[in-house]
Every structure is written in structure tokens, then in C-alpha cells.
Amino acid sequence: xxxxxxxxxxxxxxxxxxxxxxxxxxxxxxxxxxxxxxxxxxxxxxxxxxxxxxxxxxxxxxxxxxxxxxxxxxxxxxxxxxxxxxxxxxxxxxxxxxxxxxxxxxxxxxxxxxxxxxxxxxxxx
Numbered sequence: 001x002x003x004x005x006x007x008x009x010x011x012x013x014x015x016x017x018x019x020x021x022x023x024x025x026x027x028x029x030x031x032x033x034x035x036x037x038x039x040x041x042x043x044x045x046x047x048x049x050x051x052x053x054x055x056x057x058x059x060x061x062x063x064x065x066x067x068x069x070x071x072x073x074x075x076x077x078x079x080x081x082x083x084x085x086x087x088x089x090x091x092x093x094x095x096x097x098x099x100x101x102x103x104x105x106x107x108x109x110x111x112x113x114x115x116x117x118x119x120x121x122x123x124x125x
Contacts, residue, residue, distance in 0.1 A: 001113050002026040004095045009119030012085055020080040020119055022095035029076045033101035035109050036069065036080050038091035038121075047109045048093070049080060050101035060106050062088075085123045092118040 008020040020036070035050035049069040051057045057069045068081040078095055099110040 002029060002032060002097050003114070004116050006093060006095055006116055006119040009093060009121045011122045011124065013125050014086060014123055016085050016123070017081070017083045018085065018121060020082065020093055020121070022078050022116075024076040024078070030073045032097045033099070033109075034071065034078045034095055035098040035101065035111065036078070036093060036095050037111065038089075038093045039118075040088075040091040043091075045094075047098075047106035050098050050106075050109050051078065052101040056101070058101055058103050058106075058109075082121070085121075087123045090121060090123050092120050094118040 002024045003026055004022040004024050006022045012018055031053050033050055033052040036048045037045050038048050039045040048063055049059045049067055051069045051071050066084045071078045094115050097112045099112055100108055
């Protein structure tokens, strides 16, 4: 089972950028779809983006055009480039294996495994 360590979060002003990264340990990284999820204080965790083994990416509507997910199979990492950040992007961000990564909706990007610590993103002036 893959385990992840997330990094790259921080405090940024609205309109700014951050690049999150998650490093995997374990087996079969290349064949798994990986998703980024976030949880804001007092809110349910929500899926943000995912990328499958063929590097096809999907996003929720609120981040399309602003966030870009990528993966480096040689390094076993998945990155999330976040541009034009908004206060509503403030959350703790996690990555995790997902069962499927399709364009049919984030509700079926089912997380598999255990959640890591995540990395905190705060967008504030």
C-alpha cells in the first residue's frame, strides 16, 4: 500500500501561487491513480484533482484553469501547482490513491488507504 508525505504548503496572498508535492513510498506507484483532496476548517473533505497512470488529469470546477496536477513516476511524486489562489482555497491538502480518476465527477474518486498529515495552505492578505 502506498503512503504519502505532503509538503509545500504555506501562507500566500490572494492571487499568489504555491506548488504542493507528495512523495510516495511503497509499491505500484506507476499503476495507481493519485488524487489531491482538501479539508477546510469545519467543512467536509473534498476532492480537488486526480491524475491516472496515463497522466490524464481531472479537476473540480472551482480549480479548473488555476490548478495543475502532474506526476513523476521515476521520483514517485505527484505535484499540484496552484495559481491565482483564492481565500476559499484555504485548507489542509492531502494526496492519496484513488480507485478511479475520471471526468465523470469527483464523487467517484474514491480514496483508498490512510490519510497522511497533509500540508496546510492559507490564502490571506
